[in-house]
Amino acid sequence: MSQKLILPLNKCNVNAGYKMPKYTQEWGFLHYGIDLGNPDKQRTIYSPGDGTVIACGMDGATESERMGNAIVLVFLDVERNDGETTSLACRMFHLDSIAVQPGQAVKRGDVLGVYGNTGANTSGAHLHVEFDTDTQYPQYAVGIKSSGNVIKKGNKDTTVDPSKVWYVGPGQTLYDGYGGSGVSSGWIAQNDLDVPKLPEEAPAVDYKTLYEAESQKVETLKEGIRDIISRAENMVK
Ligand SMILES: [Zn+2]
Structure with a gap:
């Protein structure tokens, strides 16, 4: 049975969108995910769906510990908001702490950990989330310079824009980062905020x-x- 994914933060600011040109100008590489933060500084990360933890832990130990604390999950049969249904790998970087273990089954809404500022290429606490249709090699990420303990260097871009995947879940709010000026800042696109609400389940x-x-x-x-x-x-x- 297919499933719909929700946001990993209940109050969710979008700070940098998927493949935003301004991000590439700033950092010199493509952004294959989306950067999120909670405006209330409540940093708990929830599982977007029912899935399995494939790998997690400190990506370290060189290159400023690469992606920091990272989690890799797989969600089967995801009914994306763009109308496609695919299984998806999900990679999350820069966590402060991880509350799950490799091999663990998780349900939508389960606590996965707390986001933070670990690893390279972060200028503040945020959660980087990537979705990838390659569920056979979920730990392989494109745009990585070298392989770490958790995230491996991939060479093919099979990522999907997260804003085309998830839904705003019950009780969740999606904000335009930068206090309403995010779209004009060039770091996020209107598209990042055009996320439908999860349809009410039939009684x-x-x-x-x-x-x-x-x-x-x-x-x-x-x-x-x-x-x-x-x-x-x-x-x-
Ligand atoms: Zn990012």
Whole structure:
């Protein structure tokens, strides 16, 4: 059965979008993910869906510990908001702490850890999230200079724009970073903020109530028939 993914932060600022030209100008390489932060500085990361932790831990030990604390997950049968359904690898970088273990099954909304400022190429606490259709090699990321303990150097770009994947979950809010000026800053695009809300689940059918209502109808019909029969019998007498 397919699933829909939600944002990994309940209050979610978008600080840098997917493959934004301004990011490449600043850092000299393409941004294959999206950078998020919580405006309330509440840094808990939640699992976007039901999946499996493939690998996690400190990516270290050289190049300023590369991606810092990283988590790699796989989510099967994801119904993306762009209408495609694919299984997706998800890579998260720069965590302060990790609350899961490799091989662990996670449910949507489970705590994965706390984001922070670990690893190279970070100028402040934020969560970098990538989605990748290559679930066979989920630890391989394109744009990485060399392999670390968790994240390996990939050579093919199979990433997907996260804003085309996830939904704003119940109780979640998606903000334009930079206090409303994010789009004009050039670090994020309107597209990053055009994320649909997760559709309300259809209410579960209450079969017991339905059965009782239908049984009542049958009883009423039976009574009617009994009445007709007794009246017919009286006429015969
Ligand atoms: Zn990033």
